[in-house]
Amino acid sequence: MPRRGEKPQSARVSGDRLGALLDAAVDPIVLIDTRGRITGLNRAAAAVFGYNEAEVLGQNVAMLMPAPYREEHDAYLARYMDTARPRIIGIGREVVARRKDGSTFPIDLSVGEFLSGEERGFVGILRDITLRKQQEAEIRKTSEELRLIFENTPTAITITDVDGHVLDANRACQALLECNVAELKGGRHTDLVMEEDREAVRAEFVALRETGNRFSREVRYRTRDGHVLYAMLHAGVARDAGGEALLMICEIVDRSQLFEATREAEELRTRLAHVSRLGTLGEMVSGIAHEVNQPLTAIANYASAARRLVLSGDTDAEELASINDKIAVQAERAGQVIRGLRSMTRRREAVRESLDCSALIGEVSKLIEFELRARGWRLLISLEPKLPEVLGDGVQIQQVLLNLVRNAIEAMNERASDDFVTITASALGSAWVEISVSDSGPGLAQEVEERLFEPFFSTKTQGMGLGLSICKSIMSVHGGELRYRRNLHGGAEFIMRLPAVGI
Ligand SMILES: Nc1ncnc2c1ncn2[C@@H]1O[C@H](COP(=O)(O)OP(=O)(O)OP(=O)(O)O)[C@@H](O)[C@H]1O
Ligand SMILES: [Mg+2]
Secondary structure, eight states: OOOTTOOOOOOOSSSHHHHHHHHHOSSOEEEEETTSBEEEEOHHHHHHHTOOHHHHTTSBGGGGSOTTHHHHHHHHHHHHHHHOOOSSBTTOEEEEEEOTTSOEEEEEEEEEEEEETTEEEEEEEEEEOHHHHHHHHHHHHHHHHHHHHHHHOSSEEEEEOTTOBEEEEOHHHHHHHTSOHHHHTTSBGGGGBOHHHHHHHHHHHHHHHHHOOOEEEEEEEEOTTSOEEEEEEEEEEEEOTTSOEEEEEEEEEEOHHHHHHHHHHHHHHHHHHHHHHHHHHHHTHHHHHHHHHHHHHHHHHHHHHHHHHHHTSOOOHHHHHHHHHHHHHHHHHHHHHHHHHHHHHSOOOOOOEEEOHHHHHHHHHHHHHHHHHHTTOEEEEEEOTTOOOEEEOHHHHHHHHHHHHHHHHHHHTTSOSOOEEEEEEEEETTTEEEEEEEESSOOOOHHHHHTTTSTTOOSSSSOOSOHHHHHHHHHHHTTOEEEEEEOTTSSEEEEEEEEBTTO
16 A cells, blocks of 8 residues: 555556546546456556556456455456456456555456457446445444344343234243244234234234324233233334334233242132131121021921920921911021021132122121120111122122121220110212221221231231231232221221222
């Protein structure tokens, strides 16, 4: 290369005018004859190659090329002269050039043939494309790096077009969904989602395309092997510089373990609720025994009346049938209490069904009435007519009621006899049903109120401190809540709020 400031020799081909013209060209230009000998080069070419004109004139142009072009050039030129079949002449292509110092650089070479009088030759116009090549290499490197990151990131990702068709899926995604990328490509992302969730996910994608707001939601996928995959889907949109949506990027996070843990926690909660239910019923055993005993005593009485009637010899069939009917009614009453008890004590999976709160409260009152009456306390029940139904597990809701009433009874234990427990049920708009249990006990001290729903918090010597925390968790699983407030008599009032059916 010529040093800075050193003026290279210019081409002198056929007069100063042409030479000046060639020198004025920005791109390097080399002229050769039909045997490949250099007949001229302009100033730019001299500068690029580091030669001056005297060093190259008459030399084989192959000196400006590295191997393998250097060795091939003569044969190539001879073939062209024989056959006139060009590989580069009139076309141009990317090749590599060699400087005087032996270093090489990529060029775009276009070659044209000229005929001027007797003189025939070729003109090569070169463009140094080192920079372009470097940029291309950088772009290639960056896109390879991005590809590597995409492929090897531990998060499962699919890329879709704006209509949700899968364009690509990385390795983690293929492993998670147990299928290869070829199977995924072209299909819709939503086709991988389980049917139950598909419509909702489709709606999210439509909203994403329209608003561009990314979304996250729990989604169940069906893997190629047919397994259900519990996952969290995060999806966002990638836009071009003009704001046009180009791609959607969907990240699938495996939540199976978390789901399993939640399921186990739910099972434990159900078991704990069951144990606590047995405990509560155990405490109420005398009341319940009385509830069963009443119809049994009545049955015994009717039976001896029937016996007396038969023995008197004055048997009136009508009267006997009526006594028989009364026995049946009492047996049915005892049966009802026992059926209620059995459903409360059985260990079972939680269920969700439409429930009539008035009926639930009626059944619970049967189990507690006697105990209250025996102490001279009143049980007041006030039910709003036409209460909307609630969705839930009847036994669990009754358990909450029983716990609250038991707490009320225990709170009132040391009080005078003119006490009461009130259960009311009312609708709150069309969305909620509220059931409240209110007592005439002493209410809660401030420090008790603060810790009321803490597990194992109890002020009682025999208390486990689990009653209210179980009630609260039952209510929250039902999408409802449990609150405390002091009532007008200074006693405690607990309010259960449950979502009404259809909301
Ligand atoms: N109606 C109420 N009146 C006054 N205090 C109450 C009332 N209900 C609950 N409490 C207070 O809240 C505490 C916690 O109640 P919770 O039902 O959780 O546990 P517990 O009744 O002590 O024990 P467990 O119900 O597990 O046998 C009670 O110990 C009591 O101090
Ligand atoms: Mg309790």
